[in-house]
Amino acid sequence: xxxxxxxxxxxxxNSGARLRFLEKRKCFYIVWxxxxxxxxxxxxxxxxxxxxxxxxxxxxxxxxxAGPRDPAEILVTDVLADYADEQGPETGSPWRxxxxxxxxxxxxxxxxxxxxxxxxxxxxxTARNRAAGTARRELGVLRAAVNHxxxxxxxxxxxxxxxxxxxxxxxxxxxxxxxxxxxxxxLREPRVRLHLPLFILIGLYSGQRKQAILTLxxxxxxxxxxxxxFNAPGARRSNKRRARQPIPRKLLGHxxxxxxxxxxxxxxxxxxxxxxxxxxxxYASACDRARLSDVTPHTLRHTCATWLMQRGxxxxxxxxxxxxxxxxxxxxxxxxxxxFLKGASEAFS
Numbered sequence: 001x002x003x004x005x006x007x008x009x010x011x012x013x014n015s016g017a018r019l020r021f022l023e024k025r026k027c028f029y030i031v032w033x034x035x036x037x038x039x040x041x042x043x044x045x046x047x048x049x050x051x052x053x054x055x056x057x058x059x060x061x062x063x064x065x066a067g068p069r070d071p072a073e074i075l076v077t078d079v080l081a082d083y084a085d086e087q088g089p090e091t092g093s094p095w096r097x098x099x100x101x102x103x104x105x106x107x108x109x110x111x112x113x114x115x116x117x118x119x120x121x122x123x124x125x126t127a128r129n130r131a132a133g134t135a136r137r138e139l140g141v142l143r144a145a146v147n148h149x150x151x152x153x154x155x156x157x158x159x160x161x162x163x164x165x166x167x168x169x170x171x172x173x174x175x176x177x178x179x180x181x182x183x184x185x186x187l188r189e190p191r192v193r194l195h196l197p198l199f200i201l202i203g204l205y206s207g208q209r210k211q212a213i214l215t216l217x218x219x220x221x222x223x224x225x226x227x228x229x230f231n232a233p234g235a236r237r238s239n240k241r242r243a244r245q246p247i248p249r250k251l252l253g254h255x256x257x258x259x260x261x262x263x264x265x266x267x268x269x270x271x272x273x274x275x276x277x278x279x280x281x282x283y284a285s286a287c288d289r290a291r292l293s294d295v296t297p298h299t300l301r302h303t304c305a306t307w308l309m310q311r312g313x314x315x316x317x318x319x320x321x322x323x324x325x326x327x328x329x330x331x332x333x334x335x336x337x338x339x340f341l342k343g344a345s346e347a348f349s
Contacts, residue, residue, distance in 0.1 A: 002114045004280060006276055009268060010221055014270050016160060017030050017031070017032035017058060018030070018055075018272070019031075019043070019048075019051050019052065019055055019224035020040075021046075025042070025047065026046055026055075027043065027044065027046055028042075028043045028046065028047075028048070028051035029041065029042050030041065030042075030043060030054065030058050030109055033227075035271035039060050041058070041296030043055070047138070052288075056135060056192075056241055057115040057296075058204075061230070066154045067153065067154075068154060068155060068214070069154065069155065069199045069218055069297075070114070070155075070156050070157075071112060071113035071114040071155055071156070071157065071159050072113075073112065073186075074111050074112060074113050074149070074154065074155065074181060074255060075110070075111070075112055075113070076104075076108035076111050076112065076113055076115070076116065076142070077105055077108060077109060077110075078277075079084050079145045079146055079149045079154075079155075080094065080101045080105065080108075080141075080145050080146075081101075081112060082145070082148070082149060082152070083097070083101075083141075083144065083145035083149070084097055084098060084101055084134060086148070086152075087144070087148055088113040089348065090179070090255070091244065096137075096141075097141055100137065100138040100140075100142075101141065103128065103138060104124075104138055104141065107123075107128075108124075108142075110344070113146060113149075113155065113159050114159065114283055116142070116146070116159045116160075116161055117160075117162070121161060121162040122161070122162070122254065124138075125164050129145075132164040132165065132166075133166070135164055135219060136163045136164050136165075136166065139161055139162075139163050140161075140163060142161050143161035143163070146161060148156055156259075169257070170299075170302060170330075171302075171305040172295065172299055172302060173299065173303040173307075174204075174292075174295065174300075174303040175300045176301060178179055178290070178292060178295075179200075179204055179303065181203070181286065181290040181292065182200060182286060182290045182292060182295070183197055183200055183289075184289035184290070185286040185287070185289035185315035186200055186282075186283075186286040186334060188289060189282055189285055189286055189289070191282065192271075192286070194261070194271075195269050195270060195271055195276065196279065196283065196286060198255075198258050198268070198269055199213055199214075199269045199279055199283075199297075200283075200286075201251055201254050202216070202251065202268070202269070202298065203251050203297065203300030203304070204300050204304055204307075205247075205248045205251040205304065205323045206228070206230070206243065206245065206304065207300070207301050207303075207308075207321065208230050208242060208243060208299065208322075208323075209242075209301060210241060210279065210298065211299040212240075213230075213269060214267070214269055214270075214275070214278075214279065215267070215275075216228070216230055216265065216267065216268045216269065217232070217235075217268065218259060218266060218268055219268055220232065220233075221255060221259075221268060222334050223252070223255060223256055223259060224248075226244070226247040226252055227244070227246050227247060227249055228244075228245065229242075229243075229244040230243050231244065237269055237310075238303055241323040241324075241328075242323060243320075243322065243323040244337035245321050246283055255268070279297060280297065281298075283296075283297055302333075304322065304325070305318070305322055305329065305332070305333045306333055306336050308321065308333075309329075309333045309334065309336035309337040309339070310336050310338070312337065312339065315329055315330055315334070
């Protein structure tokens with residue numbers, strides 16, 4: 001056909017990106033056609049596997065920026081990757097998101113978002129073979145990732161992620177003799193006897209979560225006014241709220257003695273001046289020595305809340321001290337309060 005006579009030649013169709021090894025450059029290139037023009041981009045490697053990884057990243061970025069698409073056209077793993085990259089750094093605990101995604105990926109690999117259903121979520125829980133609470137947290141990350149993709153304009157519609165029912169709240173707390181036994185056992189553990197008892201005491205008297213205690217610095221503790229703030233300056237606030245609270249007298253003396261061993265800017269609970277990554281191994285060993293079962297670091301928070309209720313502290317005041325909603329405190333610990341259903345029982349007197 002005479003293109004001059006019958007008009008300009010039709011442009012070449014846009015072709016998908018693929019790998020091509022260029023001998024003269026000894027390197028794999030990503031080549032594709034865009035708007036009828038041939039384009040190329042170096043992968044920077046002659047290794048086929050590395051080049052394929054570079055191509056996968058290239059395709060992922062192009063697809064992500066292509067505008068809203070149907071859930072049947074987007075992989076679950078791409079949605080999770082975007083969420084980790086874009087939302088993970090904005091959260092208070094990015095490592096929690098990373099840990100959830102690490103176990104989500106093997107099951108959802110190769111599946112599109114449209115494959116997420118009540119049945120597939122149940123299949124994930126079965127395949128995961130962990131506590132319902134664990135699977136619920138992980139699927140919660142998947143739900144957040146799907147919603148993030150929809151808000152970011154990458155999905156034309158969101159997809160429901162079915163979560164298993166919440167586990168019943170634990171009612172395991174320490175009696176005062178049990179707490180004393182745990183402290184004695186911690187003092188007998190040679191490697192942890194300088195920091196584990198302090199961790200336990202802060203947990204019992206403040207009711208704060210493990211991470212809040214392990215990240216508490218001396219700069220957040222005012223021994224003169226007897227107040228401490230578990231919120232690190234400049235740190236992003238998460239849904240797991242941390243308290244600003246007065247230091248109980250029984251804890252104040254222990255903190256003053258510990259302060260003499262530390263520095264002005266170091267961590268309150270530390271090992272030879274260094275921050276502790278975790279406490280669970282030494283804690284578990286102390287529990288074994290004290291012959292306590294079903295007791296975790298979080299049991300200290302349960303214990304503090306229970307003791308506050310048993311002492312008759314008003315719900316709103318205890319909730320503020322623990323940084324817990326009044327509704328949660330009443331639902332989980334309210335039955336320990338001396339006024340629990342008191343009016344109803346006295347109606348029969």
